Amino acid sequence: MKTLAAITLISLPLLISAQHYVMDPFTGVKAGSVFSIVLYQGNTYEVLLETDSTLVPDIGIKVKDNLLEFEYTGSVRNLERITAHVTAPQYLLLNGSSASSFKTEVPLNTPSLKLVGSGATSFTLEIETELLTSEFSGATNATLSGMASVHQLKASGASQLKAFELATVTTEVNISGASSAKVDASSVLTGHVSGVSTLGVKATPDTQTVELSGLSSIVDADNKVVTQSQVLSDTVRVRVGSREVTIVDGDDVTTRRIPKVRSFRKNWAGFELGINGLMTPDHSINLPSELGYLDLRYEKSVAVNLNLYQQNLALMGDVLGLYTGIGLGWNNYRLPNNILLVKGSHELEHIVPDTDLPYKNKLTMMMVNVPLMLELQTRSHSEFSKFHLAAGVNLGVRLSSHTKQVYKLDGKKDKVKTHEDFYINPFRYDLQARMGWGKINFFASYSLNSLFRDGKGPEVYPFSIGLRILNFD
Structure with missing residues (x-):
């Protein structure tokens, strides 16, 4: 040249x-x-x-x-x-x-x-x-x-x-x-x-x-x-224990009970709903202005967990024990409607598209979750009055990630999905705490590593809070 x-x-x-x-x-x-x-x-x-x-x-x-x-x-x-x-x-x-x-x-x-x-x-x-x-x-x-x-x-x-x-x-x-x-x-x-x-x-x-x-x-x-043409359904059904859970795109969920003989009930295995969020390194949910494109709509940033299998290890009878398991999680982050996340050649980028703005815009990740938790349970003759408290860590492995925009064109809803890793960390290491009474169970988790890879995106740390809706037993 x-x-x-x-x-x-x-x-x-x-x-x-x-x-x-x-x-x-x-x-x-x-x-x-x-x-x-x-x-x-x-x-x-x-x-x-x-x-x-x-x-x-x-x-x-x-x-x-x-x-x-x-x-x-x-x-x-x-x-x-x-x-x-x-x-x-x-x-x-x-x-x-x-x-x-x-x-x-x-x-x-x-x-x-x-x-x-x-x-x-x-x-x-x-x-x-x-x-x-x-x-x-x-x-x-x-x-x-x-x-x-x-x-x-x-x-x-x-x-x-x-x-x-x-x-x-x-x-x-x-x-x-x-x-x-x-x-x-x-x-x-x-x-x-x-x-x-x-x-x-x-x-x-x-x-x-x-x-x-x-x-x-x-x-x-x-x-x-x-x-x-005619409508085609895109639906995933998972049967676990006495429940069949239907999930559409990670946040549209229906359930039904399948009659069966009840088995031993466990406190982690089940279906959970919660809210996802992002924190700065200073543990604030108020992101700086330059990260406004990650300013979430928390009421729409839904966490969905299907905790499929749990294995217990009793340490002190039915009072103290360890448990692990495997499950699937969908983490939805509802983004501002006026941006489009793009995987640039060196780092995460965001742009304002020339096309009509969507009325729904989100980033979704599908994860495999493997917990290791220490749980304390109280003794009671009634399952509904048993108190349980657990703390530990959770390893998350990202299976897929995509952005999704929903537009209204000529009175129809048009969905656009872009499957890309967006420089998201392939692994997540969470601190996790759980507590509840009987079938009621609350959870909170906080990631020890940033959502995006070092130098490839902003330093923000995912967290989620929620509760178990169904137990699989």
Whole structure:
């Protein structure tokens, strides 16, 4: 890479720097963070970078495997967009992530083009190509126009495609989640649409074979429903002892009793509900202003525990003993509606999406829990008057994590899930205390390690409080 010129423009209160680079040959562009890429076609390989001059040392531009890559290693908090004007003879791949954007000033003419978008990436492109391949996820938003003989589309999450102005002969779709796609195919339209996704068809093609499932639908150019599928249930049922517990997405729960002969009742095994929270290193639930994107709605931050199996070890008859076991936990953290958590290249990031704000936004983790507790019980002829007190530790192993946003679009609820680790610690070490009388049992836990890995996210410590609703015996 050779730098040809560097021009600094004074524009109070910022110093805007225009850096001009001549690059090695490339056929694709990859950008993340908040890069805004403007594409041109020409006989040279050039980049004109426009940004605050103080940001230039944190910006990396390189060509690797025919791919022009943009990287920003500084903090993205309160960061304005970094604009890059890119010139190349042709483009075969455009890959965007986080809050990056791509747009054209003139039509791009290329034999084939692949678009890859994740996070809150946006594309505004006019193209002329034989084969267009689009892979969109997260909250990607694409507006396409021009011509393509064949368009192969895969859209998931809450991605949106507006392509009524992109004339195609054949369009193949695979649309899931809460995605929306508007296409124009003159000859053939095939594929599958699932979830609560919507496929808009500008005009009926000669051949249309599209399979629908979930709450998906096909609409015409006036947004009138042409075909709609039936509801599919996404429900998990767990039977433990005399109870069957049904859980939908970790916080919608129903139970029913299954008649059976009662077995020995234990104080840990059961179904629990509680409230999740986050503390600062100073043990305060009042997070500093810079962590406002983690300011929880506590009444909606639900903890759900299924303590499936308990094994006791008596130390002093029925008075003192140890117990361990294994269970599952869902920790829901209800986040502010105006942010989107993103796993950046180096640390956890949060952005404000360009799309409509959800009315429900949460981070959910599924954990395997293994306790080791010392419990004291009092003797009584009545099970309901027995007092018990326990203290110990709990090891939690994260099985999965995802964010979920719920939108209301055209009167329907659209759910968007992004499965990612978000730099969350894979293990959690909790101090735990429990007390109760008979079937009534209260619990409180506090994590000894931060929710996020060191240097990858804010230092906050999870805690939860709650009570057992059902015992499994």
